Amino acid sequence: MKFAKDKRVWIQWLFESKRRYGLTILNYVVTSNHIHLLVVDNGVRETIPKPIQLTAGRCAQEYNLRKNRKGAYWEYRYHAAAIESGRHLSNMS
Incomplete structure:
Protein backbone atom coordinates (compact mmCIF):
# COMPACT_ATOMS: atom_id res chain seq x y z
CA MET A 1 0.00 0.00 0.00
CA LYS A 2 2.47 2.58 -1.09
CA PHE A 3 -0.17 5.01 -2.39
CA ALA A 4 -2.21 7.24 -0.08
CA LYS A 5 -5.39 6.41 -2.01
CA ASP A 6 -4.97 2.69 -1.29
CA LYS A 7 -4.43 3.39 2.41
CA ARG A 8 -7.56 5.56 2.52
CA VAL A 9 -9.61 2.86 0.80
CA TRP A 10 -8.39 0.25 3.29
CA ILE A 11 -9.26 2.51 6.23
CA GLN A 12 -12.71 3.26 4.78
CA TRP A 13 -13.45 -0.46 4.44
CA LEU A 14 -12.07 -1.14 7.91
CA PHE A 15 -14.54 1.30 9.42
CA GLU A 16 -17.35 -0.10 7.26
CA SER A 17 -16.43 -3.52 8.70
CA LYS A 18 -16.56 -1.98 12.16
CA ARG A 19 -20.06 -0.70 11.47
CA ARG A 20 -21.34 -3.95 9.93
CA TYR A 21 -19.81 -6.42 12.36
CA GLY A 22 -19.39 -4.41 15.56
CA LEU A 23 -15.62 -4.79 15.45
CA THR A 24 -13.86 -3.00 18.30
CA ILE A 25 -10.72 -1.32 16.92
CA LEU A 26 -8.10 -0.26 19.45
CA ASN A 27 -5.39 0.88 17.04
CA TYR A 28 -4.07 0.41 13.52
CA ARG A 66 -8.89 1.02 -10.78
CA LYS A 67 -5.72 -0.47 -12.31
CA ASN A 68 -7.63 -2.66 -14.80
CA ARG A 69 -5.93 -5.79 -13.54
CA LYS A 70 -6.82 -9.25 -12.22
CA GLY A 71 -5.27 -11.53 -9.68
CA ALA A 72 -4.18 -11.49 -6.09
CA TYR A 73 -3.62 -8.16 -4.40
CA TRP A 74 -2.39 -9.48 -1.06
CA GLU A 75 0.76 -11.57 -0.99
CA TYR A 76 -0.12 -13.41 2.23
CA ARG A 77 -3.21 -14.13 4.32
CA TYR A 78 -3.52 -12.23 7.53
CA HIS A 79 -1.82 -13.46 10.68
CA ALA A 80 -3.50 -13.06 14.05
CA ALA A 81 -1.74 -13.17 17.40
CA ALA A 82 -3.55 -13.08 20.76
CA ILE A 83 -2.53 -10.56 23.36
CA GLU A 84 -2.61 -12.35 26.69
CA SER A 85 -2.02 -9.64 29.30
CA GLY A 86 -2.37 -5.96 30.02
CA ARG A 87 1.39 -5.55 29.87
CA HIS A 88 1.51 -7.18 26.45
CA LEU A 89 -1.30 -4.87 25.32
CA SER A 90 0.46 -1.75 26.58
CA ASN A 91 3.54 -2.75 24.61
CA MET A 92 1.43 -3.16 21.44
CA SER A 93 -0.57 0.07 21.47
Missing part, protein backbone atom coordinates in the same frame (compact mmCIF):
# COMPACT_ATOMS: atom_id res chain seq x y z
CA VAL A 29 -1.05 1.33 11.40
CA VAL A 30 -0.97 1.08 7.61
CA THR A 31 2.52 0.97 6.10
CA SER A 32 3.64 0.50 2.52
CA ASN A 33 4.01 -3.27 2.86
CA HIS A 34 1.90 -4.41 5.82
CA ILE A 35 -0.78 -3.45 8.31
CA HIS A 36 -0.95 -3.72 12.09
CA LEU A 37 -4.46 -3.93 13.46
CA LEU A 38 -5.28 -4.18 17.16
CA VAL A 39 -8.87 -5.33 17.74
CA VAL A 40 -10.90 -6.95 20.50
CA ASP A 41 -12.19 -10.49 20.14
CA ASN A 42 -15.57 -10.70 21.85
CA GLY A 43 -15.53 -14.50 21.92
CA VAL A 44 -17.69 -14.95 18.80
CA ARG A 45 -15.90 -17.05 16.19
CA GLU A 46 -16.43 -14.61 13.30
CA THR A 47 -15.61 -11.39 15.19
CA ILE A 48 -12.26 -10.90 13.47
CA PRO A 49 -12.19 -13.01 10.26
CA LYS A 50 -15.37 -11.59 8.67
CA PRO A 51 -14.36 -7.92 8.99
CA ILE A 52 -10.84 -8.68 7.76
CA GLN A 53 -12.24 -10.60 4.81
CA LEU A 54 -14.55 -7.72 3.89
CA THR A 55 -11.84 -5.07 4.29
CA ALA A 56 -9.13 -6.94 2.40
CA GLY A 57 -11.47 -8.21 -0.30
CA ARG A 58 -13.07 -4.88 -1.11
CA CYS A 59 -9.74 -3.07 -1.00
CA ALA A 60 -8.32 -5.58 -3.50
CA GLN A 61 -11.38 -5.34 -5.74
CA GLU A 62 -11.20 -1.55 -5.87
CA TYR A 63 -7.47 -1.60 -6.60
CA ASN A 64 -7.82 -4.18 -9.37
CA LEU A 65 -10.73 -2.29 -10.92
Whole structure:
Protein backbone atom coordinates (compact mmCIF):
# COMPACT_ATOMS: atom_id res chain seq x y z
CA MET A 1 0.00 0.00 0.00
CA LYS A 2 2.47 2.58 -1.09
CA PHE A 3 -0.17 5.01 -2.39
CA ALA A 4 -2.21 7.24 -0.08
CA LYS A 5 -5.39 6.41 -2.01
CA ASP A 6 -4.97 2.69 -1.29
CA LYS A 7 -4.43 3.39 2.41
CA ARG A 8 -7.56 5.56 2.52
CA VAL A 9 -9.61 2.86 0.80
CA TRP A 10 -8.39 0.25 3.29
CA ILE A 11 -9.26 2.51 6.23
CA GLN A 12 -12.71 3.26 4.78
CA TRP A 13 -13.45 -0.46 4.44
CA LEU A 14 -12.07 -1.14 7.91
CA PHE A 15 -14.54 1.30 9.42
CA GLU A 16 -17.35 -0.10 7.26
CA SER A 17 -16.43 -3.52 8.70
CA LYS A 18 -16.56 -1.98 12.16
CA ARG A 19 -20.06 -0.70 11.47
CA ARG A 20 -21.34 -3.95 9.93
CA TYR A 21 -19.81 -6.42 12.36
CA GLY A 22 -19.39 -4.41 15.56
CA LEU A 23 -15.62 -4.79 15.45
CA THR A 24 -13.86 -3.00 18.30
CA ILE A 25 -10.72 -1.32 16.92
CA LEU A 26 -8.10 -0.26 19.45
CA ASN A 27 -5.39 0.88 17.04
CA TYR A 28 -4.07 0.41 13.52
CA VAL A 29 -1.05 1.33 11.40
CA VAL A 30 -0.97 1.08 7.61
CA THR A 31 2.52 0.97 6.10
CA SER A 32 3.64 0.50 2.52
CA ASN A 33 4.01 -3.27 2.86
CA HIS A 34 1.90 -4.41 5.82
CA ILE A 35 -0.78 -3.45 8.31
CA HIS A 36 -0.95 -3.72 12.09
CA LEU A 37 -4.46 -3.93 13.46
CA LEU A 38 -5.28 -4.18 17.16
CA VAL A 39 -8.87 -5.33 17.74
CA VAL A 40 -10.90 -6.95 20.50
CA ASP A 41 -12.19 -10.49 20.14
CA ASN A 42 -15.57 -10.70 21.85
CA GLY A 43 -15.53 -14.50 21.92
CA VAL A 44 -17.69 -14.95 18.80
CA ARG A 45 -15.90 -17.05 16.19
CA GLU A 46 -16.43 -14.61 13.30
CA THR A 47 -15.61 -11.39 15.19
CA ILE A 48 -12.26 -10.90 13.47
CA PRO A 49 -12.19 -13.01 10.26
CA LYS A 50 -15.37 -11.59 8.67
CA PRO A 51 -14.36 -7.92 8.99
CA ILE A 52 -10.84 -8.68 7.76
CA GLN A 53 -12.24 -10.60 4.81
CA LEU A 54 -14.55 -7.72 3.89
CA THR A 55 -11.84 -5.07 4.29
CA ALA A 56 -9.13 -6.94 2.40
CA GLY A 57 -11.47 -8.21 -0.30
CA ARG A 58 -13.07 -4.88 -1.11
CA CYS A 59 -9.74 -3.07 -1.00
CA ALA A 60 -8.32 -5.58 -3.50
CA GLN A 61 -11.38 -5.34 -5.74
CA GLU A 62 -11.20 -1.55 -5.87
CA TYR A 63 -7.47 -1.60 -6.60
CA ASN A 64 -7.82 -4.18 -9.37
CA LEU A 65 -10.73 -2.29 -10.92
CA ARG A 66 -8.89 1.02 -10.78
CA LYS A 67 -5.72 -0.47 -12.31
CA ASN A 68 -7.63 -2.66 -14.80
CA ARG A 69 -5.93 -5.79 -13.54
CA LYS A 70 -6.82 -9.25 -12.22
CA GLY A 71 -5.27 -11.53 -9.68
CA ALA A 72 -4.18 -11.49 -6.09
CA TYR A 73 -3.62 -8.16 -4.40
CA TRP A 74 -2.39 -9.48 -1.06
CA GLU A 75 0.76 -11.57 -0.99
CA TYR A 76 -0.12 -13.41 2.23
CA ARG A 77 -3.21 -14.13 4.32
CA TYR A 78 -3.52 -12.23 7.53
CA HIS A 79 -1.82 -13.46 10.68
CA ALA A 80 -3.50 -13.06 14.05
CA ALA A 81 -1.74 -13.17 17.40
CA ALA A 82 -3.55 -13.08 20.76
CA ILE A 83 -2.53 -10.56 23.36
CA GLU A 84 -2.61 -12.35 26.69
CA SER A 85 -2.02 -9.64 29.30
CA GLY A 86 -2.37 -5.96 30.02
CA ARG A 87 1.39 -5.55 29.87
CA HIS A 88 1.51 -7.18 26.45
CA LEU A 89 -1.30 -4.87 25.32
CA SER A 90 0.46 -1.75 26.58
CA ASN A 91 3.54 -2.75 24.61
CA MET A 92 1.43 -3.16 21.44
CA SER A 93 -0.57 0.07 21.47
